[in-house]
Amino acid sequence: MMPGKVLNVSVAHLSATVLLFSLLVGLSALIGLERQPRQFRTDPPVAAALNQLRLMPSGIGGAPPEIYFALDRPYEASAYDLSQGKRLYSWFGCASCHGDGRGGAGPSLLDGWWSYGPSVVAIAASIRDGRPRGMPAFHNRMTTDQIWQLAGYVKTIGAYSASLAAPSRNDDKHTRPAENRAPAAILFHEDLPAQPRSEQGPPP
Amino acid sequence: MTEDRKQSSLMDDGLDDAELDWHLLKSWETPRGIWKVIATVDHKIIARRYIVTAFVFLILGGMLAVAMRIQLARPEARILDPDRYNQIFTMHGSTMMFLFAVPVMQAMALYLVPLMVGTRNIAFPRLNAFSYWIILAGGLLLWISFALDAAPDIGWFAYVPLSGPEYGSGKRADIWAQMITFTELSALAVAVEIVVTVFKQRAPGMSLDRIPLLVWSMLVMAFIVIMAMPAIVFASSTLILDRLVETQFYNPAAGGDALLWQHLFWFFGHPEVYIIFLPAAGMVSTIVATFSRRAIFGYLPLVMAFIATGILAFGLWVHHMFVVGLPRLGESFFTASSMAIAVPAGIQIFCWLATLWLGRPVFATPLLFVIGFIVTFVIGGLTGVMVASVPFDTQVHDTYFVVAHFHYVLVGGAVFPLLGAIYYWFPKMTGRMMSERLGRWAFGLIFVGFNLTFFPMHILGLLGMPRRVYTYQPDLPWGGLNLFISLSALLLVSGFLVFLIDVLVAWRSGEPAGPNPWKAATLEWATSSPPPAYNFRRIPVVDARDPLWRYPEELAVTAGLRVDRRELIVSSVVEALPEARESSPRDSIWPFWAAIATSIMLIGSIFTPWAVVWGSIPIAVTLVGWFWPKGTAEDIS
Structure with a gap:
């Protein structure tokens, strides 16, 4: 047996393996840097910029603030923000009017019919400033971050195409399938936009 | 068995030593070349890989600990954000428990058990190769997810509902x-190999009462793995199903x-502590006997204590759950059982002390680490008895007191003996001695650094500092101690650096060791x-029990094994009477492919349940390749 020779071979193999390992982890770190970090508190200047919603004069539709695109459309694409939005949906009592999403005293959020347009900025504006005929304003009760998280969640549950990112089911009794199952419209056979309800007054 | 096959085979009895070595090497050696090395089933090569991999994970986990200490050194630090901190403490715990502590202890068994029981390879050597690739894939999965900023952030125990949907x-x-799941697979595979090797492959005459204590401890550890791991298999599978x-x-x-x-996790999680501690106890028993220059005091009580620890290990998991609200009877029962485990632990400690007392101890580096182990482990054991009491536990639950306690038990009870064991068996594994001078420095720095780092955490815990917080406010009375702990951690790290330098230098250019340096x-x-x-x-x-002390000149040996193929002796369970000549599997690349196919299936199942269906096809293919009949007789009795 020649210990020296055998060892040098195994040292070479080991260092090659360690090198490969660090290469793999390093490569994924590069990808990881490109991913959106999970932030528990948005930087105040970013939050202030996100609060600059620009709506059309009618209040229907609008353009998100510049920073929304600079951040690469946050709040709609990360499972964390969506499940935070889902939590806010129950914490702030959205269900008391909108039910499990299928509507009640308020309109349904799953039928694909958006009274103020399907853009996330319109939904955020509805939550922040309220809307006529019963939708309260939440700007005194929620942070800008939370408003956007909730808006992102509300937008995805009513989407027609399944998204890669979705919150999962709650540990509750279920009245509807989880958001990550499939597009809402297929699940509830609500393929036609619901008719505007007369008790809500004329459509805007 | 036919007569002419016996005629054609080459037996070892008529050969002289040089011829015999040449033939044996031809049958057993792993040839050169990357694919040959991947295909090897030599327990020593695989164990060495395991050990190096585990130490790489120890270094990575240690770096995470340093990152946490830097963040906690002063109040309101902004070095790590809360989300990263959550990922880091989860990664630290998971890496240390699942990718370092358990694999490294099993790896020591993989290396030492076949040598200590006098056989030529571990039982099921291809399963052994498979288990290594599997745990490597699990480690890569965890660390690549960390690099991708998608690492688990739920603590190493992943309580639901925090980890639930x-x-x-x-x-x-x-x-x-x-x-x-990856680490379960690998640990279970190794445990089965150890049990079969210890029970069926011992050298003729090594009856149960002559097994070295390290082998006993590894055997008990393997049984704990076999009984504890199914609980976590069920837990992790149902979690992912949910x-x-x-x-x-x-x-x-x-x-x-x-x-x-919590019940499932701790039914595994508490025995896990003994999965890590028992091998360490075996290492301590071996090192203490060698350096006291006498046979171990109380062989039988030690073996009984190992087995008692293994049985009691399954009766005290609920003490991790004292604050969930238990019936009074449950609290009393698990308090009593938690304190009862101190009895076998005490027997072990006193046996080791008696061995030292009655012998003429030589304080070489391995023994220094064992002394360090006894001190730290006793402190950890004492705080263990404290938190076994419900009222006290209710007070300090989820505080740094518990952090201090389990670091004393795990680092004191496992890492100190392990480092001693590395110093002790390094000459056997590499043929070279580690430096005694650097070893003393490493021991001193690690021992002092460890105690200065973790002892103040007891006080922090009593002052109310909770675990798993990423920062604390400046007006809380924790700042000074935290800074002190963080500075002491640097001392601890420097000790590990000295150890690593010693390993690398000795591996390259240590003194030649000879067959039996100690x-x-x-x-x-x-x-x-x-x-x-x-x-x-x-x-x-x-x-x-101590063959090389009894017969320092020459050992009696057996003859009659074939040398033109891999063959070893199968012996009876209790008395180790030779029963059969058994062929030992040749190298095979299939365990490697099977591990890759299994990894693809398991990782795919993170994203879609269909991965289990389609992923099982490549696994089946690789298993067919693995088990393809060879056309040679398996055993000849």
Whole structure:
């Protein structure tokens, strides 16, 4: 047996393996840097910029603030923000009017019919400033971050195409399938936009 | 068995030593070349890989600990954000428990058990190769997810509902659960190999009462693994089912039970502590005997204490759950059982002390680490008895007191003996001695650094500092102690650096060791350092507990094994009477491919349940390749 020779071979193999390992982890770190970090508190200047919603004069539709695109459309694409939005949906009592999403005293959020347009900025504006005929304003009760998280969640549950990112089911009794199952419209056979309800007054 | 096959085979009895070595090497050696090396089933090569991999994970986990200490050194630090901190403490715990502590202890068994019982390879050597690739894949999964900023952030125990579908958003908890699956697979595979090797492959004459204590401890550890791991297999599988296919195991609203998780996890998690500690106890017993220059005091009580620890280990998991609200009887029972485990631990400590007392101890580096172990482990054991009491535990639960306690038990009880064991067996594994001078420095720095780092955490805990917080406010009375702890941690790190330097230098250019540098008594020292691929030229015959002390000149050996193929002796369970000549599997690349196919299936199942269906096809293909009949007789009795 020649210990020296055998060892040098195994040292070479080991260092090659360690090198490969660090290469793999390093490569994924590069990808990881490109991913959106999970932030528990948005930087105040970013939050202030996100609060600059620009709506059309009618209040229907609008353009998100510049920073929304600079951040690469946050709040709609990360499972964390969506499940935070889902939590806010129950914490702030959205269900008391909108039910499990299928509507009640308020309109349904799953039928694909958006009274103020399907853009996330319109939904955020509805939550922040309220809307006529019963939708309260939440700007005194929620942070800008939370408003956007909730808006992102509300937008995805009513989407027609399944998204890669979705919150999962709650540990509750279920009245509807989880958001990550499939597009809402297929699940509830609500393929036609619901008719505007007369008790809500004329459509805007 | 036919007569002419016997005629054509080459037996070892008519050959002289040089011829015999040549033939054995030809049958057992791993040839050169990358594919040959991947295909190897030599237990020593695989164990060495395991050990190096585990130490790489120790370094990585240690770096995470340093990152946490830097963040906590002063109040309101902004070095790590809370999300990263959550990932880091989860990664630290998971890496240290699942990717370092358990694999490294099993790896020491993989290396030492076949040598200590006097056989030529571990039982099921291809399964052994498979287990290594599997744990490597699990480690890569966890660490690549960390680099991708998608690492688990749920603690190393992943309590539901935090890890469940409602609160554990993203794929983080799924990655944790499947990483656990990888480590379960590998640990169970190794445990089965150890049990079979110890029971059926011992050298003739090594009856149960002559097994070295390290082998006893590894045997008990293997049984604990076999009985504890199924609980976590069930737990991690049901967690991922809850998350992936909407089962409701942990959903109270649908008839599930969130506490079920804690029971399952700790039914595994508490024995896990002994999975790590028992091998260390075996190492301590070996080192103490060698350096006291006498046989171990109380062989029988020690073996009984190992077995008692292994049995009691399953009766005290609920003490991790004292604050969930238990019936009074449950609290009393688990308090009593938690304190009862101190009895076998005490027996072990006193046996080791008596051995030292009655012998003429030589305070070489391995023994220094054992002394460090006894001191730290006793402190950890004392705080263990404290937190076993419900009122005290209710007060300090989830504070740094508990952090201090389990670091004393785990680092004191496992890492100190392990480092001692590395110093002790390094000459056997590499043929070279580590430096005694650097060893003393490493021991001193690690021992002082460890105590200065972790002892103040007891006080922090009593001052009310909770675990798993990423920062604390400046007006809380914790700042000074935290800064002190962080500075002491640097001392601890420097100790580990000295150790690593010592390993690397010794590996390259240490003094040649010779077969038995410590004048030890067990069989692994009866062969050259490093051992040849076939371990022993001739399988020894054993009639004593300390064969090399009883027969320092020459050991009795067996003859009659074939040398033109891999063959070893199968012996009876109790008395180790030779029963059969058994062929040992040749190298095979299939375990490697099977591990890759299994990894693809497991990682795919994080994303879709269909991965289990389609992923099982490549696994089946690789298993067919693995088990393809060879056309040679397996055993000849």
